[in-house]
Amino acid sequence: MARISVVGAGPNGLTAAAVLAVAGHEVTVFEAAEEIGGATRSADLTGGGGISDIGSAVHPIGAQSPVFKALELERYGLEWAHPEIPLAHPLDGRPAALMHADLATTAAELDVDERAWKALYGPLVPETQTMLESLLSPLLPLPKHLMRSLGFLGLSGLPAAALQASALRGEDARALFAGIALHSALPLERLISSGFGIVLGAIGQRHGWPFARGGSQAIARALGRLIEEHGGTIRTGHRITDLREVTVGGERPDVTMLSLTPAQLLRLEGFDVPEGYRRRLARFRYGPGVVRVEFELSEPVPWSDPRLAGAGTLHLCGTAAECAAAERAAHSGGIPERPFVLAAQQDAADASRRPSSGGRLLWTYARLSTASGLGPEVETAFAGAIEDQVERFAPGFRDTVVARHVMGPAALEAFDANLVGGDIIGGAMGLRQQLFRPVASLDPYRTPMPGVFLCSSSVPPGGAVHGMPGLHGAASAMRWLEG
Ligand SMILES: Cc1cc2nc3c(=O)[nH]c(=O)nc-3n(C[C@H](O)[C@H](O)[C@H](O)COP(=O)(O)OP(=O)(O)OC[C@H]3O[C@@H](n4cnc5c(N)ncnc54)[C@H](O)[C@@H]3O)c2cc1C
DSSP states (O other): OOEEEEEOOSHHHHHHHHHHHHTTOEEEEEOSSSSSOGGGOEEOSSSSSOOEESSOOOOHHHHHOHHHHHTTGGGGTOOEEOOSEEEEEEETTEEEEEEOSSHHHHHHTSSSOHHHHHHHHTTTGGGHHHHHHHHTSOSSSOOTTHHHHHHHHHHHTSOHHHHHHHHOOSHHHHHHHHHHHGGGOSOTTSTTTHHHHHHHHHHHHHHOOOEETTOTHHHHHHHHHHHHHTTOEEEOSOOOSBGGGOOBTTBOOSEEEEOSOHHHHHHOBSSOOOHHHHHHHHTOOOOOEEEEEEEEESSSOOOSSGGGGGEEEEEESOSHHHHHHHHHHHHTTOOOSSOOEEEEOGGGTOGGGSOTTSOEEEEEEEEEOOTTOOOHHHHHHHHHHHHHHHHHHSTTHHHHEEEEEEEOHHHHHHHOTTSGGGOTTSSOOSHHHHHSSSSSOSSTTBOSSTTEEEOSTTSTTOSSSSOHHHHHHHHHHHHHHHO
16 A cells, blocks of 8 residues: 555546545545635635536536546436536527437437538447547557547547538538537647547537536535545645645655646645756646636526527537637637637526526636736626627626626636636647647656656646546556556
8 A cells, every 4th residue: 555645636636536545545635725626616606695616517528437437426426417408509590509419309400411410420429438438548558449439530630620611511510510629629720629529529419418416516525525435535725835745644655646737846846857857848838718707697598599598508609600710819819809608507407506596697708818918907808708799699698697706817727726827628738738748758647756646637638527637647656656
């Protein structure tokens, strides 16, 4: 049995701790905040007694995550709540495009692309587990089902704009695909931007896009219970600035798991980072930041298309061309005038989230460039642009708002130091950093510092709540312990 310290109690640090505790090691987790969960924490943000997700909300990959399934988090209180319609993409002056948890229903409702949509997703929907294994594995060893994965990996490598323009003709289908692909947080003209459109679309049309019942923090709480049941300790309100402070059972740990991003690792004291590794980490690039706005409403959102009352997630950006332009602006030093707004109505699936007034909540965020730094005026104007996008597809929305809670990039980073510059996925996800994250290495989890491992979203497979960087980081540490 080894003594293991884990720095950071987001979903990845907690997953690493859970895997190591289940394997019989003595684990202590150190968390800077007063509560565990990192960017999956939930709170009453607007003061009306509701439960808002401060960070992550929508968990299509989390609900299918191989490590969450293996850890049987449902036994520790995690429950997934499914909205009637997983995803809606409203369009001006016409019915919204909807993604149902069923391929045939989604395709049948599209204007002219029923066959094309089935041709694109038909072969993929039955292969979601294979796809997830490939997507959520480190680069090496090569995926187990390499031959079966090749088709999907080939499609995923394409720029989403090119795939959507060649495969789909109708504006509704193109916009639906573009919105899903934007979960890559990449401009749609870039290589591999199709990946998320392919994987999240296929998962959604088979398993839906659920929320965690009672708030996303339920994921972290389930992991926390599991860790404690296996003898682990979690110390909240304990920010680590110097690794020499860290003890497990009163002694120096054999292994330290850092669920931190490269910039944070480089600020830590108490260990020597070789100059070459330091230089490589310093080259790591963060992505655009986000502005996060939570709305409390007196009544349900007055969507022009009334079917949207039952939608869990909504992509608010209009046509595929508008969505693409918004993301380009966020990556090229600009502030999109009409941003790509990701919105969620968790309380459509989970009434326990609603404010005590009986009103509703709307979770939103949108990306913007933080290259030139953001003053409060820019943040306020951008929060207004987010609100305008909701109003565009739900006239009268503004009149229903009883409270707003806005967090810009600086507030997000103050809330969770891993959200560097408001980047919510632990570093840009372009081709290079998707493959080599944070540095090119056969084992990116292992650092050159003996016994120190990385397990945050800055290592493969990257951002989102699925715990897989935690699993792979823990596996690397166990290989090292075994010599
Ligand atoms: C606004 C927003 C929306 C998102 N939406 C989604 C979504 O819908 N679906 C999805 O799957 N993902 C979403 N994400 C991304 C997802 O939340 C992250 O990818 C995920 O939380 C990363 O997990 P992590 O454990 O690597 O880091 P984090 O969750 O960021 O946790 C890191 C933890 O480390 C702690 N810490 C940092 N420094 C120290 C230190 N020195 N000492 C001790 N503790 C420290 C922090 O306090 C924090 O608790 C969203 C994120 C945000 C912010």
